[in-house]
Amino acid sequence: MSGGKINKFWTTALTILVVFALVKWGIPAVSRQLTGMPFPLTVPGTLVFIYMTLTVVALFLLVTFSDEYLREFLSPIKKLLRGGYSESATWIVLIAVPLIVGWQVYEITVPKVQLPSSLRIQHPSSNFPVSFEKLKNPIENPSEATIEAFIDQAKENEVVFIPQVKEDVDAWAKETDPDHMLEFLPFAPVKKLLAEIEAGKVNKVTAKAALHEVNLFEGRALYAMNCRPCHGDSTAGDGPMADGFKLRPINFTDNGTIETIVEGYTFWRVANGGPGLPTEATPWDSAMPEWKLNLSEEERWKIILAEYNLAQKTPRIPESE
Amino acid sequence: MMKAAIILIVAGTLALAASNVLAADIASKPMPEATEAFTEQGHQIYIQRCSFCHGLLGDGNGPAAKYMDPRPRDFTLGTFKFRTTQSGELPTDTDLFRTVSRGLKGTGMQAFDNQIIKNGLSEEQRWQVISYIKTFAPEFDDDELDPVKTGKVVELPASTAPYNAETVAKGKAVFERAKCWECHGRSGRGDGQKSFDRKDDWGFPIRIRNLTHPWKIKAGDRVEDIFMRFSTGISGTPMPSFVKALNDEDRWALANFIKSLQHKLTNHQVLKALRVEGDVPLDPKAAEWATAEAMDVRLAGQVVAAPRWQNPSIELVTMRAAFNDKEIAFLMEWDDPFKDTTHKEGQVFNAKEISKVGAFNSYIEGNGMIPRKLETFRDSIALQFPSKETSGTKKPHFYRGGSSIPVNLWIWKADADAAGKRAVDDAGARGWKQPVRAQGEKQQQVTSKAEWAAGRWRVVMKRPLTTPDRGDVQFSPGRFIPMSVNAWDGSNGEHGLIMSLSTWHYVFLEAPTPAKIYIYALLAVLITGGLGFWFRRIVRNAPADA
Numbered sequence: 101m102s103g104g105k106i107n108k109f110w111t112t113a114l115t116i117l118v119v120f121a122l123v124k125w126g127i128p129a130v131s132r133q134l135t136g137m138p139f140p141l142t143v144p145g146t147l148v149f150i151y152m153t154l155t156v157v158a159l160f161l162l163v164t165f166s167d168e169y170l171r172e173f174l175s176p177i178k179k180l181l182r183g184g185y186s187e188s189a190t191w192i193v194l195i196a197v198p199l200i201v202g203w204q205v206y207e208i209t210v211p212k213v214q215l216p217s218s219l220r221i222q223h224p225s226s227n228f229p230v231s232f233e234k235l236k237n238p239i240e241n242p243s244e245a246t247i248e249a250f251i252d253q254a255k256e257n258e259v260v261f262i263p264q265v266k267e268d269v270d271a272w273a274k275e276t277d278p279d280h281m282l283e284f285l286p287f288a289p290v291k292k293l294l295a296e297i298e299a300g301k302v303n304k305v306t307a308k309a310a311l312h313e314v315n316l317f318e319g320r321a322l323y324a325m326n327c328r329p330c331h332g333d334s335t336a337g338d339g340p341m342a343d344g345f346k347l348r349p350i351n352f353t354d355n356g357t358i359e360t361i362v363e364g365y366t367f368w369r370v371a372n373g374g375p376g377l378p379t380e381a382t383p384w385d386s387a388m389p390e391w392k393l394n395l396s397e398e399e400r401w402k403i404i405l406a407e408y409n410l411a412q413k414t415p416r417i418p419e420s421e
Numbered sequence: 422m423m424k425a426a427i428i429l430i431v432a433g434t435l436a437l438a439a440s441n442v443l444a445a446d447i448a449s450k451p452m453p454e455a456t457e458a459f460t461e462q463g464h465q466i467y468i469q470r471c472s473f474c475h476g477l478l479g480d481g482n483g484p485a486a487k488y489m490d491p492r493p494r495d496f497t498l499g500t501f502k503f504r505t506t507q508s509g510e511l512p513t514d515t516d517l518f519r520t521v522s523r524g525l526k527g528t529g530m531q532a533f534d535n536q537i538i539k540n541g542l543s544e545e546q547r548w549q550v551i552s553y554i555k556t557f558a559p560e561f562d563d564d565e566l567d568p569v570k571t572g573k574v575v576e577l578p579a580s581t582a583p584y585n586a587e588t589v590a591k592g593k594a595v596f597e598r599a600k601c602w603e604c605h606g607r608s609g610r611g612d613g614q615k616s617f618d619r620k621d622d623w624g625f626p627i628r629i630r631n632l633t634h635p636w637k638i639k640a641g642d643r644v645e646d647i648f649m650r651f652s653t654g655i656s657g658t659p660m661p662s663f664v665k666a667l668n669d670e671d672r673w674a675l676a677n678f679i680k681s682l683q684h685k686l687t688n689h690q691v692l693k694a695l696r697v698e699g700d701v702p703l704d705p706k707a708a709e710w711a712t713a714e715a716m717d718v719r720l721a722g723q724v725v726a727a728p729r730w731q732n733p734s735i736e737l738v739t740m741r742a743a744f745n746d747k748e749i750a751f752l753m754e755w756d757d758p759f760k761d762t763t764h765k766e767g768q769v770f771n772a773k774e775i776s777k778v779g780a781f782n783s784y785i786e787g788n789g790m791i792p793r794k795l796e797t798f799r800d801s802i803a804l805q806f807p808s809k810e811t812s813g814t815k816k817p818h819f820y821r822g823g824s825s826i827p828v829n830l831w832i833w834k835a836d837a838d839a840a841g842k843r844a845v846d847d848a849g850a851r852g853w854k855q856p857v858r859a860q861g862e863k864q865q866q867v868t869s870k871a872e873w874a875a876g877r878w879r880v881v882m883k884r885p886l887t888t889p890d891r892g893d894v895q896f897s898p899g900r901f902i903p904m905s906v907n908a909w910d911g912s913n914g915e916h917g918l919i920m921s922l923s924t925w926h927y928v929f930l931e932a933p934t935p936a937k938i939y940i941y942a943l944l945a946v947l948i949t950g951g952l953g954f955w956f957r958r959i960v961r962n963a964p965a966d967a
């Protein structure tokens with residue numbers, strides 16, 4: 101294949117341009133489609149340099165593959181230098197090229213007011229206590245006694261709610277005067293439990309599933325009160341405060357966030373916040389609070405339960421011992 | 422075959438790069454019939470996604486509601502702010518669909534469109550939840566109140582004037598004539614005379630919109646969105662409808678003018694200080710500031726530790742810096758419709774109760790907990806720097822540093838400024854758990870000058886580049902010096918840790934460009950030029966190729 105009618109010099113130049121365009125704009129565009137995030141992932145300058153060097157080396161090998169190729173490649177350059185296009189074209193190129201090179205040298209050497217980028221590790225493990233690795237969310241895995249207690253409460257129509265949701269539930273009960281106060285949760289497990297209570301025979305599996313719905317309801321409220329201002333009502337990292345932080349709040353719906361860590365890790369991060377991070381995770385940039393100062397363990401676990409549920413993610417399973 | 426595939430891939434990716442992903446806030450088809458099962462689906466979604474703000478009864482009293490300003494909508498009265506219908510009318514289904522899909526910018530109501538957020542709601546789910554929301558207000562069942570059937574919908578003009586200098590100027594005249602400035606202020610910063618202590622129909626205080634901050638324009642900052650807002654009015658608020666007072670053309674021009682007021686944010690994290698030949702300016706009106714580069718600093722409510730505050734009023738501070746061999750000065754500008762120069766220590770909030778584990782909530786309520794009114798707390802702003810030169814990327818925490826890594830704060834106070842006293846405290850902090858400590862009188866080297874005009878503070882703080890004090894930041898050219906901002910709007914109830922703050926930015930004092938850099942560039946030009954002419958000679962002297 102001799103390149104058809106187009107000269108090797110021009111196909112070479114075109115190849116360099118196309119590869120550059122792909123790296124510079126193509127990869128970010130594709131990344132946006134793949135990640136589904138509203139912003140592109142830019143290709144770092146060093147990587148652009150590596151890709152372009154590889155391209156130039158490959159093209160050099162191709163061009164110098166045979167004398168014939170090389171002759172073809174050099175012919176337009178020779179023609180230009182000889183004045184074959186026109187004498188003024190020769191002069192323009194001979195003056196423009198050194199000026200462009202000089203400008204580039206200046207651009208590269210002049211000191212720039214540009215921040216040296218620092219790599220940040222999002223999920224540091226250097227100070228993650230091993231004891232947290234296998235922690236299980238006690239709210240998701242309630243003990244037999246907890247389930248029994250819930251069944252008793254449900255039978256008596258005296259389910260105890262956390263104070264944060266109690267006011268709203270009570271207002272609802274006062275207004276609607278329901279047969280059973282759990283009726284405000286229109287979900288199948290709760291309906292099934294209420295039917296079983298009515299029939300006088302309560303199954304523990306049903307009760308556990310209904311209790312899960314109650315915990316989710318409480319967890320969502322705690323999330324909305326505590327986490328929503330930054331992480332957003334849908335956990336998409338887009339809360340009303342989000343734009344104020346250079347290090348944006350994490351979007352839990354993204355792949356590679358809360359689904360790649362065990363829930364014990366999530367619990368540890370929520371408890372210790374930014375200040376609990378090791379140096380490689382730039383704790384000084386993180387607005388994540390030390391929630392252990394304000395929220396009880398139970399509240400934190402309920403939030404984590406709701407957070408995974410809202411984000412439609414599941415935590416990574418701890419490696420078996 | 423191979424060639425075609427490559428061309429396809431190349432063309433495809435480049436086309437993707439050019440295309441803009443548009444979210445669907447317009448439904449592909451009208452609202453489906455609200456069967457019982459359909460609405461019940463909506464009920465489930467409502468409990469999962471909406472009730473913690475809007476409440477189980479739809480009365481806007483969910484657990485998170487009282488901490489938010491603006492508060493979540495009370496659906497039971499059928500009064501909706503953002504509509505395409507005439508004043509006092511119900512919204513159309515499409516209006517509700519738009520709000521649920523896009524959300525309301527700058528508020529807790531965020532986008533639910535599953536093309537915007539991954540775990541969002543599909544078009545059908547959005548219709549389901551809307552059908553449930555409509556059950557809260559009986560008005561929606563009344564055909565006589567249906568804005569579509571009764572012809573109460575406000576349409577966008579069929580043909581519209583383009584956005585240009587002429588229509589903007591025309592819109593400015595309409596802005597004057599319609600007296601928009603009475604509330605929104607001449608420059609649109611919400612600083613009009615009538616703008617304090619306005620209340621909505623529920624008795625909650627509301628603030629007049631600052632039209633220059635597009636990220637706070639709730640129902641959209643596009644010209645057509647703005648057009649709709651003053652055409653329909655905002656129900657339940659003092660914002661009236663102008664659909665009868667102004668014709669389509671005037672309203673479109675006005676929308677163009679409002680659009681032109683919107684501030685365009687800079688997007689860099691390093692403030693390049695301007696090197697000046699003479700004295701470093703202390704006056705905010707000094708001519709030098711016009712040539713200094715501006716950097717916008719975004720601030721968020723202080724939500725890192727109790728007492729947490731999610732309703733800050735200062736979300737943007739624009740900074741400039743200038744220096745010479747001896748001194749450096751920072752100009753900080755921010756919008757604040759009210760000048761607050763009194764400070765009552767007795768009104769300071771005691772955060773002890775809400776700061777404990779197991780407290781009901783560690784956030785300050787939107788209304789009631791702190792006085793958000795005039796004549797109570799002062800306006801104030803602070804610049805924060807690490808006390809010691811930072812090594813590598815390591816810095817103190819942006820929230821007041823820590824016990825082993827202190828920060829230096831320059832805290833400017835409007836009450837001291839108004840009283841003609843030294844207005845800046847040169848202070849230090851070691852973490853938010855400990856109080857900020859002002860340095861001794863002899864270590865106070867920061868001077869300041871401030872002015873408040875047309876709803877905007879302009880404050881200059883100036884200090885020698887270096888000081889002998891151990892707790893002070895020291896400036897020298899060629900370094901990235903971390904810098905962040907704390908801000909308080911007194912009439913918004915802000916004081917102490919109830920404030921807005923930014924994360925780390927940097928200030929950079931440029932060193933003069935070394936002469937060798939120009940020499941390198943010149944050498945490069947000469948060598949390349951020489952080579953070019955040398956090749957030319959070789960080619961011309963050689964016999965022509967076959």
